[in-house]
Amino acid sequence: MVQTERKVFDICKRIPPIGIPYGLIRGVVYKCVGDKDEADYSLETDVADLYLAKVPRNLINGFRSMSNMEKGIWIGRRSLDELLISCTLLSGVVVYHWCIQINGIIYELTAPIKPRIHIGVISQSNNPYLYNSYHKRFS
Numbered sequence: 001m002v003q004t005e006r007k008v009f010d011i012c013k014r015i016p017p018i019g020i021p022y023g024l025i026r027g028v029v030y031k032c033v034g035d036k037d038e039a040d041y042s043l044e045t046d047v048a049d050l051y052l053a054k055v056p057r058n059l060i061n062g063f064r065s066m067s068n069m070e071k072g073i074w075i076g077r078r079s080l081d082e083l084l085i086s087c088t089l090l091s092g093v094v095v096y097h098w099c100i101q102i103n104g105i106i107y108e109l110t111a112p113i114k115p116r117i118h119i120g121v122i123s124q125s126n127n128p129y130l131y132n133s134y135h136k137r138f139s
Contacts, residue, residue, distance in 0.1 A: 009022065011059065014049070014062040015058075030042055070103070074101040075100050078096065122134060
């Protein structure tokens with residue numbers, strides 16, 4: 001049941017007049033039951049998504065997220081750290097945390113010590129908690 005509701009939300013989230021109130025209610029409910037990752041995902045908002053011309057593209061992304069993400073290549077994004085608002089400043093200038101998943105393994109690029117780049121590898125077998133958390137937060 002939860003998976004079905006999540007899939008419905010992934011589509012509704014892409015339509016601002018429906019997704020924003022739905023996300024607020026959903027976020028409060030998940031926060032009350034103790035699922036922080038699902039609550040944060042519900043409350044995350046991209047300021048650029050308020051631009052109604054993006055709705056068709058966002059809907060396509062919502063339908064794509066309904067498929068099996070254990071196979072193939074997927075790129076996901078979420079707001080930085082614990083922020084609930086992310087934004088696209090200009091074309092190509094975005095404020096997001098990105099990951100790529102290839103056949104069930106998540107690869108995350110970080111820069112803990114500049115200018116070095118660290119590649120984190122997260123899978124169901126090596127870190128199930130973080131893996132499940134990323135699956136909930138990245139869309």
